[in-house]
Each structure stands twice: as structure tokens, then as C-alpha cells.
Amino acid sequence: MLVAQIIVWVATAYLGLGLLFGVAFVIAGAGRLDPHAKAGTWGFRVLILPGATLLWPILLPRWLSGGRQPLERNAHRVEAGERGTR
Numbered sequence: 001m002l003v004a005q006i007i008v009w010v011a012t013a014y015l016g017l018g019l020l021f022g023v024a025f026v027i028a029g030a031g032r033l034d035p036h037a038k039a040g041t042w043g044f045r046v047l048i049l050p051g052a053t054l055l056w057p058i059l060l061p062r063w064l065s066g067g068r069q070p071l072e073r074n075a076h077r078v079e080a081g082e083r084g085t086r
Contacts, residue, residue: 015053021060022053029063 026045030052031038037048052059 018053018056021056022049025052025056025059025063029059032066033059033062 026049030040030045030048037044040048
């Protein structure tokens with residue numbers, strides 16, 4: 001019984017923090033991370049709220065870092081960069 005209570009408490013805390021973050025992110029953060037989201041309607045913001053609520057541990061560091069787009073290093077980017085420098 002104690003393990004089940006701990007699981008429920010952790011899930012509740014995670015979702016509670018996620019909902020607080022999600023509301024703030026939908027209002028102010030989405031436009032900072034994605035320029036196209038700045039012009040998003042309230043319908044769009046309602047649609048992204050569940051995702052922001054569940055993915056808050058991933059979105060929070062990106063929002064705090066200033067919203068820089070991640071630049072992954074993959075074969076396509078490497079090839080495009082090599083072509084551009086020749």
C-alpha cells in the first residue's frame with residue numbers, strides 16, 4: 001500500500017508541476033522557442049498544453065537557455081557544411 005501511495009504522490013507532483021509549467025509555457029515560452037508559435041492562436045495553445053505539461057523536463061532547460069535551436073551533428077548537416085566551404 002505504501003508503494004502505491006508513493007507512486008500516486010510522485011505522479012501527482014509531476015503533473016502538478018507540469019501543469020504550472022505548461023500554462024506559463026503556453027502563454028510566454030512557446031513563442032520564444034519557436035518563432036512560428038508567436039502568431040499561434042489560443043486554439044493552438046490549447047492543443048500544445050498537454051504536451052508541454054508532460055514534456056516539461058525537456059522544455060524547461062531549452063526555455064531557460066534562451067530558446068536556441070539545437071544544432072545536431074548528423075551526416076546531412078556535415079555534408080551540407082562541407083559543400084558550402086568548397
